[in-house]
Amino acid sequence: MRYTKTHKEETRAKLLDSSSAIAKKGGFASTGVDALMSAIGLTGGAFYSHFRSKQELFEAIVEQEMQKSCDMLAGNPDSPDNHVAKCVRDYLSSFHAISPEVGCILPTLGPEIARADPEVRERVERGLKQTHQSWRERTGDADAAWALIAQLVGALVVARAVESEKTRKEILAASRRFLSKTIPSTAPTKA
Amino acid sequence: MRYTKTHKEETRAKLLDSSSAIAKKGGFASTGVDALMSAIGLTGGAFYSHFRSKQELFEAIVEQEMQKSCDMLAGNPDSPDNHVAKCVRDYLSSFHAISPEVGCILPTLGPEIARADPEVRERVERGLKQTHQSWRERTGDADAAWALIAQLVGALVVARAVESEKTRKEILAASRRFLSKTIPSTAPTKA
DNA sequence: GTCTATATCTAGATAGAC
DNA sequence: GTCTATCTAGATATAGAC
Numbered sequence: 001m002r003y004t005k006t007h008k009e010e011t012r013a014k015l016l017d018s019s020s021a022i023a024k025k026g027g028f029a030s031t032g033v034d035a036l037m038s039a040i041g042l043t044g045g046a047f048y049s050h051f052r053s054k055q056e057l058f059e060a061i062v063e064q065e066m067q068k069s070c071d072m073l074a075g076n077p078d079s080p081d082n083h084v085a086k087c088v089r090d091y092l093s094s095f096h097a098i099s100p101e102v103g104c105i106l107p108t109l110g111p112e113i114a115r116a117d118p119e120v121r122e123r124v125e126r127g128l129k130q131t132h133q134s135w136r137e138r139t140g141d142a143d144a145a146w147a148l149i150a151q152l153v154g155a156l157v158v159a160r161a162v163e164s165e166k167t168r169k170e171i172l173a174a175s176r177r178f179l180s181k182t183i184p185s186t187a188p189t190k191a
Numbered sequence: 192m193r194y195t196k197t198h199k200e201e202t203r204a205k206l207l208d209s210s211s212a213i214a215k216k217g218g219f220a221s222t223g224v225d226a227l228m229s230a231i232g233l234t235g236g237a238f239y240s241h242f243r244s245k246q247e248l249f250e251a252i253v254e255q256e257m258q259k260s261c262d263m264l265a266g267n268p269d270s271p272d273n274h275v276a277k278c279v280r281d282y283l284s285s286f287h288a289i290s291p292e293v294g295c296i297l298p299t300l301g302p303e304i305a306r307a308d309p310e311v312r313e314r315v316e317r318g319l320k321q322t323h324q325s326w327r328e329r330t331g332d333a334d335a336a337w338a339l340i341a342q343l344v345g346a347l348v349v350a351r352a353v354e355s356e357k358t359r360k361e362i363l364a365a366s367r368r369f370l371s372k373t374i375p376s377t378a379p380t381k382a
Numbered sequence: 383g384t385c386t387a388t389a390t391c392t393a394g395a396t397a398g399a400c
Numbered sequence: 401g402t403c404t405a406t407c408t409a410g411a412t413a414t415a416g417a418c
Contacts, residue, residue: 002418003383011383026306030220032411045414046384054412100305106352108302114291114351115217121354128353146362147342147369154345155338160305161297162319163312171337178338182373193400194401202401223393236396237402245394 012050014040020061021101024108028058055117062113062120065105066127074134082189084138084148088179089188091152092172097159107156139185148183151175203241205231211252212292215299219249246308253304253311256296257318265325273380275329275339279370280379282343283363288350298347330376339374342366 019036033054034044051057073091075083090096091104100108106124113124128149135145155175159168180187210227224245225235242248264282266274281287282295291299297315304315319340326336346366350359371378 027220043385049383110348110352111299111302118354121352125353125355125358143365143369146365150345150349150366151338151342153348154341157301157344157348158341161301161312162316163309164316167316174334174337175341178334234403240401
């Protein structure tokens with residue numbers, strides 16, 4: 001064979017990672033297949049050896065991103081007590097705000113997900129429920145757990161929609177302080 | 192003249208309103224000029240008698256939407272004490288969640304605004320600061336005012352990204368209860 | 383599996399008739 | 401101001417050579 005056994009899955013993985021980043025930065029609908037492929041050094045025609053359509057790639061991106069983000073946010077039973085606080089600090093950081101390509105999928109592709117097929121939204125719902133369940137236990141408050149998720153996503157959407165760095169930082173900082181005050185388990189610790 | 196004096200501005204206003212709704216529902220980049228024009232009974236070519244480019248229409252949409260939403264949310268000195276509470280109730284309603292075409296621009300076009308020109312984001316920043324200033328005075332807490340804005344936008348983005356109506360309502364209700372508890376001036380009143 | 387070439391369609395924008 | 405026709409560019413997707 002002209003290609004090794006693992007070549008296809010390696011290429012697919014590279015395409016998935018690269019496309020996720022590009023879509024989170026510039027939007028999914030507004031980026032063409034040619035651009036996604038040339039980003040990994042291939043031409044447009046080869047795309048269809050990996051995905052039957054661009055839509056199928058979108059589903060794969062959402063699947064992978066939700067998997068990654070929600071596993072990270074939900075943590076596991078061994079995660080320390082300040083797990084939620086660390087998530088909040090990282091999520092509401094200036095770095096996250098100016099680096100959509102390596103960040104959470106919801107603040108950048110949320111609206112495109114809202115317009116997507118039910119299966120896509122079901123995958124998102126599952127991931128959100130996983131995170132909610134974990135944070136509900138860690139914060140001891142089911143309402144606060146949902147509000148915390150909304151706060152993180154909303155603060156990022158708003159922070160990215162303003163022009164000045166000053167205002168952006170102000171929004172993120174205000175959001176962090178508000179959460180520290182209202183949901184004790186989100187407050188920074190020394191560790 | 193073949194057209195009345197006010198014809199042009201009436202057409203422009205109709206185009207702006209119609210396009211706002213279509214863009215908030217289906218995204219701006221993913222909707223063509225022809226579709227926007229045929230929605231008001233005209234053909235694509237006539238578009239350029241009103242805007243020099245599609246980009247210019249986007250700027251006009253953001254301008255109009257921020258004007259409208261922020262005036263409504265900020266209120267005025269005559270607005271009642273429960274003004275913020277009413278805003279929260281309406282914003283976090285199921286109706287708003289399932290009706291993006293008549294709702295706030297930020298949860299649906301926020302990411303497209305984040306990728307737009309600085310002038311667009313400056314307009315958004317001005318509107319957000321207007322609302323923040325008003326809510327800062329009404330809630331008595333500058334951090335809470337920013338967090339409230341983020342909470343509203345985020346709850347809508349998240350609620351729209353899930354598939355089941357049950358989860359959507361749960362997210363909105365949790366957000367409302369959390370705000371009532373943590374920012375007293377957002378709590379429902381009898382009036 | 384990837385390439386080039388191509389088919390088909392739609393996009394944003396312009397030109398000229400009415 | 402609006403229409404039809406058209407230009408140019410880009411999109412998704414397919415076909416066949418290597």
